[in-house]
Amino acid sequence: MAPFHGRERRHFPLTSIASVVELFREQLEGPDEPNLALLSIVLGCVENTLTLNRSVTTSNDDVLRPIFPVVDWETVDALYSKFEALVKGSVDLTKYPSGNSTRELVKKVSDVIWGSLSRNFKDRAHLQSLYSFLTGNKLDCFGVAFGVVAAAQLLGLKDLHLALSEDHAWVVFGRDSTDTAEVTWHGKGNEDKRGQSIALSVAEKSWLYLNGHPIVCDRLMEVSAIVSSLNPGINVSMDSIEMGALQQELLWLLYDRGHLSRYPMALGNLGDLEEITPTPGRPPPLAIFQEAISSSVKYYNNHHVYPYTYLGGFFYRKRNYKQAIKCWADATNVIKQFNYTREDIEIYKEFLEIANELIPNIVKAVSANTTDRVQMNILYNPEVYADVLRFYDGICQWEEGSSTPVLHVGWAQNLTFSLNKFDSQTRAKIDLGKDEDSDGDDDDGEDNDGTDEFKSSDKQTRETKDVGNSNASVLKLEESLTGQRETPRGR
Numbered sequence: 001m002a003p004f005h006g007r008e009r010r011h012f013p014l015t016s017i018a019s020v021v022e023l024f025r026e027q028l029e030g031p032d033e034p035n036l037a038l039l040s041i042v043l044g045c046v047e048n049t050l051t052l053n054r055s056v057t058t059s060n061d062d063v064l065r066p067i068f069p070v071v072d073w074e075t076v077d078a079l080y081s082k083f084e085a086l087v088k089g090s091v092d093l094t095k096y097p098s099g100n101s102t103r104e105l106v107k108k109v110s111d112v113i114w115g116s117l118s119r120n121f122k123d124r125a126h127l128q129s130l131y132s133f134l135t136g137n138k139l140d141c142f143g144v145a146f147g148v149v150a151a152a153q154l155l156g157l158k159d160l161h162l163a164l165s166e167d168h169a170w171v172v173f174g175r176d177s178t179d180t181a182e183v184t185w186h187g188k189g190n191e192d193k194r195g196q197s198i199a200l201s202v203a204e205k206s207w208l209y210l211n212g213h214p215i216v217c218d219r220l221m222e223v224s225a226i227v228s229s230l231n232p233g234i235n236v237s238m239d240s241i242e243m244g245a246l247q248q249e250l251l252w253l254l255y256d257r258g259h260l261s262r263y264p265m266a267l268g269n270l271g272d273l274e275e276i277t278p279t280p281g282r283p284p285p286l287a288i289f290q291e292a293i294s295s296s297v298k299y300y301n302n303h304h305v306y307p308y309t310y311l312g313g314f315f316y317r318k319r320n321y322k323q324a325i326k327c328w329a330d331a332t333n334v335i336k337q338f339n340y341t342r343e344d345i346e347i348y349k350e351f352l353e354i355a356n357e358l359i360p361n362i363v364k365a366v367s368a369n370t371t372d373r374v375q376m377n378i379l380y381n382p383e384v385y386a387d388v389l390r391f392y393d394g395i396c397q398w399e400e401g402s403s404t405p406v407l408h409v410g411w412a413q414n415l416t417f418s419l420n421k422f423d424s425q426t427r428a429k430i431d432l433g434k435d436e437d438s439d440g441d442d443d444d445g446e447d448n449d450g451t452d453e454f455k456s457s458d459k460q461t462r463e464t465k466d467v468g469n470s471n472a473s474v475l476k477l478e479e480s481l482t483g484q485r486e487t488p489r490g491r
């Protein structure tokens, strides 16, 4: 049975990037909601063809370059009908009161997707689409959550939407989307919490749930999520040019309609693509990365970390080390608002790489390459030194109040390595102003080795102090981790 109004049929067979873009344009223009299952099947089919079983060689070993795959209507219609039969065959809507979705109904839809998954390994690439689900019974964490939303759309559940953090996905439903439910798993070795509300997890103030500032999608942002989670990767070192071009064009189509404005990671993805292949007449990557930051500040109370690490990575690749370090300090200025829990491992790894590889590489590169006067001067620049301290202070504040420690002696070794590369006069130049106490003089007799800052301060108070306390806390950190003094906080 043709599941669509036949309007979509006229685009098939899809034989080029332009034909896929036209299908998406028509879907986005309405009047109906875009059909999430259809679009996910189409993109999954194209991605699968362009990135898997890629190179075909002839007898004399020429590598045949695949042209853009032909996506037939019959293929898509058959897969769509299979999905529709599975979903409508498994969920008897008469058993659920009409109107807003209930937790039981959401759990049932999640069970339908969950129950169809093959048991084996699930954190490979290209497992995010309904094409993967319908042809291989495999989905990754995002794909399961997306599949639940696509199934809900098929069932006419208009209140059920996708919620996204920087490393997890769940759903919102009910009147004004205030109810939430886990529908997929997260990470390795964590029991899935499907069916539960996310309220308890948010209360832990973990980065994983963005402390109440997730991306809550509407149907059009759910299309943005499908496009943004496209993976043009053929292997670790090669991307499909056609797939990257398709993702870039679809992201601009969504950008022009405003469907990326509240989606910082999609803007970051677009910035990365524009850095590789600039689109004539479009803003430069820097402007797009800055838009991602503005989006997080404007809509998510500056609680997203990735906008700053997207931009930091961009500056690092451009060898603009001063700006890169500033972005990374701005990134820990975000993470310090959270408490570290074991499920935040992905962002921990991000900061570990910055602290223990990228910053040491920078200070090594600029001190080794003394001929490059421009780069050399960052080791004589107190603002850069202050940003390195700010970076570490954010990590320290992240650890404060957390159930799980963040720092270990490896951090301190890299900290001392990086700080010692800065010229000693430079280190003296930063404003170490002590905080004014009530009678206004600096030294009120208490031992000013910074201990008091640890005992009395919590995150809020330290927030208002200048970099001086960051310096104190970082030096305390260095001493505590290298064993010269007791740990600043009993743990």
Ligand SMILES: FC(F)c1nnc(N2CCN(c3ncnc4sc(CC(F)(F)F)cc34)CC2)s1
Pocket: 141, 142, 164, 165, 166, 167, 168, 169, 225, 228, 229, 265, 266, 268, 269, 306, 307, 308, 309, 310, 313
């Ligand atoms: F900060 C930079 F270094 C980054 N480079 N790539 C980054 N990615 C790439 C793409 N990505 C994403 N891009 C669009 N949307 C989403 S929703 C989501 C969480 C989950 F997968 F749904 F669980 C992840 C994610 C995750 C972050 S951050």
